[in-house]
Amino acid sequence: MTATVTRRSVLGAGAAGLATTLAAPSASASTPRSRTPNFVVVYVDDLGYGDLGCYGSPLVRTPVLDGMARRGMRFTDFYSGSPVCTPSRAALMTGCYGPRVNLPAVLFPYPRDVDEGISAEETTIAEYLKREGYATGIFGKWHLGDPASRAEHHPMEHGFDRYFGIPYSNDMDPVPLYDDREIVEEPVDQATITRRLSEQAVAFVREHADEPFFVYLAHHQPHEPLASEFAGRSAAGAHGDSVEEIDHYVGVLLDELDALGIREDTCVVFTSDNGPWYVGSAGDLYGRKAETYEGGMRVPFLVEWPGVVPRGATYREPGQLVDLLPTILAAVGARPDPGRVIDGHDLLTAWRTGRRVDRGDIFYYEGGNGRLNAVRRGDWKLHVSRAAGPYFTGRGFSSTAETPQLFNLRTDPEESYDLSEHRPELVEELADTIRAFDAALRADRAARYGS
Structure with missing residues (x-):
């Protein structure tokens, strides 16, 4: 008999409950592969270029992400859309630089009557994929408008079928946890949230394993304040604890894709919204978060897609977060709306072959x-x-x-x-x-x- 995972059961699962809840997949490994690829984007907050083993960290242990680099493609010169949160997330969602979509700076949750957020005039990657028959879920930080201020800024008004996460950064007050449209916890228990976001993402994958899905897993760690159930484990301190916990739960998600028999149908992307803040490593780059030096905007970028992306490839040409939307749309045979100027470029040929694609200038x-x-x-x-x-x-x-x-x-x-x-x-x-x-x-x- 297969295990049943509900939103509430996953929400309440503790550390022990995680092992039990995730032990049995809801479909066997013989599940037929989907003809249409699934997409999982794991997007973390304030991770530095030098914070992963596969990018040279001598202190942070990231065996799962290092494995993604060995099995897929690692970009050496990949850039976020901005050196801070909101415009970077706007770049991912729309394929445009933040100022183009009227989101040039970080949004704050106060005052509550501020009319700031992503416009209904913009089409998000989730909306594009819904048109193509995808189930869409966001698990984690949104930061493109406060749903408590304006209902139209809720992610479920912008193409997502499912939302479990916080609306903005974890150092802003208050920090509510949404389950779809309901606030279920305020303030959120930050030490447990990396696990709980991962559990919800796994539950969504199980629920939609027989149809194409888009999972946007937007961890708000290692943004400060740092909090982790892996506290004390890393030689890189609390920042390293958070990164190692994220690495572990990426592994849990990949294992679930294997158990469901859909790993080879699924493209998994891992990257960060900008460089490190006060802690964390920018590697051999100068600058940090909020700066347009390399350390503020050059970030890790890994893509694993069995049978499509060549194993163990290193791509040394520039790419940028605005490129993700047109690349994913190209992979499903779709195009951005013709009436919208898109700043991103289609890098699908680079993903498939490792060969250079001239995507043009990178703007900071x-x-x-x-x-x-x-x-x-x-x-x-x-x-x-x-x-x-x-x-x-x-x-x-x-x-x-x-x-x-x-x-x-x-x-x-x-x-x-x-x-x-x-x-x-x-x-x-x-x-x-x-x-x-x-x-x-x-x-x-x-x-x-x-x-």
């Missing part, structure tokens, strides 16, 4: 006032402005006087040696690119939003 929008600070073209990166100083301390953002700065990221990933005086013609070319792109983006936003 900061998360304070939505200013376009930098552009990458090939190995070259030009800063024309940059965010500096402490983040969310009341002092705000400041622009430094040393720009423009030009770096060769292939030889100088730390952005230590400014070459602008050696290549003035390239500085001017890239500065012109920034001005033109930003002007076009702002004109597009003004046409849609009047601002």
Whole structure:
């Protein structure tokens, strides 16, 4: 007899209950494979480029994610959509930079009458996939509008059939836990939430194992305050505890896909919304969260898709979070709405072959006032402005006087040696690119939003 998993039973399961609840899959390994691929996007908060074993961490143990890298593809030069939460999540959901969809900065839950959030005018990846017959679920942090302020900002109004998670960052007050449209816990028990989100994602996969599904598992760890049932296990302190717990539960989800016989039908993506905050490692990159230096926006990116993505591949060309939506749509034979400018590029050929796809320039929008600070073209990166100083301390953002700065990221990933005086013609070319792109983006936003 198969085990039955309900929302309430999973919600109340403790550490011991996890092993019992997940012990028996709801379908056998002989379940016929779906012709349409499933997609699982595991999206974590404030994970640094150097926080995984497969990205060089000597302290954080991540055997599951390291295994994904061995069996799938690891990107060395992948960028978030922004160095902070909200615009980065907007990039994932819409394939657009945050300022284009009128979400240039972090949203806060107060005051409650603030009308800020993702517009119904935008089409999310969940909405696109629902059109293609997918079951869609979000488990974790939303941060694209407070449902308690405006009901239309609820993720279930933007293409998701199922929601279990928190509406914004775990350091904001209050921190409610939603089960679909109902708040079931406030404040959320943060030490247990990584496990509980994973349990709910597993339950959703079981429920929809015989149809195509999209799971967006958006852990709010290792964003501070750090909390974990794995406390004290990691040589990398509390940050490492949270990362190692996430790694473990990614393994639980992958094991469930195996048990259900749908692993080879499922594309699993793992990445982060931006670089590390006060703790965590940016590897050999300069900068941290809130900065448009590499450490603030270059993040781990792994994709495992048996039989599609080549095993053990390393992709060394640039990619960005805005590319995820057009790539996934290409994989199911769909396209973004023709009336919407999409900033992302289809990287499906790169995923399938490991061969270079020229996705064009990478743009670095900061998360304070939505200013376009930098552009990458090939190995070259030009800063024309940059965010500096402490983040969310009341002092705000400041622009430094040393720009423009030009770096060769292939030889100088730390952005230590400014070459602008050696290549003035390239500085001017890239500065012109920034001005033109930003002007076009702002004109597009003004046409849609009047601002």
